[in-house]
Structures are given as structure tokens and as C-alpha cells.
Amino acid sequence: MLKPTAIATAISGTLDILFAMVLTVAFSRQIPNMLRYVASGPFPVATDMGMAGAVLGLLVHFALMGIMAAVLMVYLTSRPENLERPILVGFVYGLITYVAMNLIVVPLRFDTPLPPKPLSIATQLFAHIALVGIPMALVARHYLRPRAA
Numbered sequence: 001m002l003k004p005t006a007i008a009t010a011i012s013g014t015l016d017i018l019f020a021m022v023l024t025v026a027f028s029r030q031i032p033n034m035l036r037y038v039a040s041g042p043f044p045v046a047t048d049m050g051m052a053g054a055v056l057g058l059l060v061h062f063a064l065m066g067i068m069a070a071v072l073m074v075y076l077t078s079r080p081e082n083l084e085r086p087i088l089v090g091f092v093y094g095l096i097t098y099v100a101m102n103l104i105v106v107p108l109r110f111d112t113p114l115p116p117k118p119l120s121i122a123t124q125l126f127a128h129i130a131l132v133g134i135p136m137a138l139v140a141r142h143y144l145r146p147r148a149a
Contacts, residue, residue, distance in 0.1 A: 001077060004143035005069045008136040013065035015131040017058070023123060035061075041109050068097055069136050076140045083145045086137035094133025098125055 024034040032050075035057030039046030042060060046053035072093055076082055082089050102124050106112055116124070 001070075001073050001144070004139050005066065005073050007143070008069035008072070008139040009062060009066040011139060012069065012132045012135045013062045015135060016065065016127050017061055019123075019127050019131055041105075065132070068132065069139075072133075072136050073140055073144065076137075076144055080144065080146070083141045086141040087134060089140075090134030090137030091129055092133070093137060094125070094129030097132060098128040101128070 020034060021031050024031050032054040035054040036047050036049065037057065039049075039053050039057035039060045043053075043056060046056050049056065072089075076089070102116060102120075103114065107114055115121075
């Protein structure tokens, strides 16, 4: 289960952070600041750490992706019948991760107002479903599905 978790983390983590970088630039913001903000979740001092804080943000991002991937792999190992529906599983898992991150974790940590703005909802749902949930489920299907004998 380690290999599919690592591959899902690498793929989804890369897709998601690239999308975040595109959005950051589109809103005329700086990528290192965005990464320091990510790091400031578990490490509040990261906002004052310069490039080290940005690198820490990248590590935090991939650590969170690793947790998300591992949880999905554990679930699909216990419910292998769902490996046959990776798009549906990925869609639902994307919704679950969206709710967990954007309606629970981020508001509790950063005291952000609820509900989020419509553009934020749209971009974050897209990222969590299309760039995180579905790719992770497709990787899980490829590596965890029993092979025909």
C-alpha cells in the first residue's frame, strides 16, 4: 500500500499545488507567500521565515496530500469493490476532503469567515475533486485492484 500512496501523493500533490500556483499568480499574489501561508497552518512562524517558510509550505502541502492518499488507500483496501468505480469514489472523496479542509480545518485554524465566497467554493471543489480525489482513486484502482489469474 506504500507505493500507491506515494504515487497518489506525488500526482495529486503536484496537480493541486500547480493549480494553487496558477491561481496565486492570477490573483496577482506571490507564490512564496502562498506557500508560507500553507506552512503557517501547523507552523505559525512560517510567515516570517522567508524562502525556508515557502519550502516548509511545500512540505506541509505534500504531507497533507500523503495523509489524504493514505486514508483513501486504507478505505479502498477495506472496501475493494469500490475500486471498480474510481471516478465516483474520487468524486465523493474530493467532496469529503473539500468539506474537511475548507469548512472545518481552515476555518478553525485561520478563523476564516463562513460561508466561503462562490469563486473559492468553485476553485476548491474543482481542485479537491478533479486534481485530488479522482487521480488518487485512479491510482488506487491501478495498484490495489486484484489482477486476473
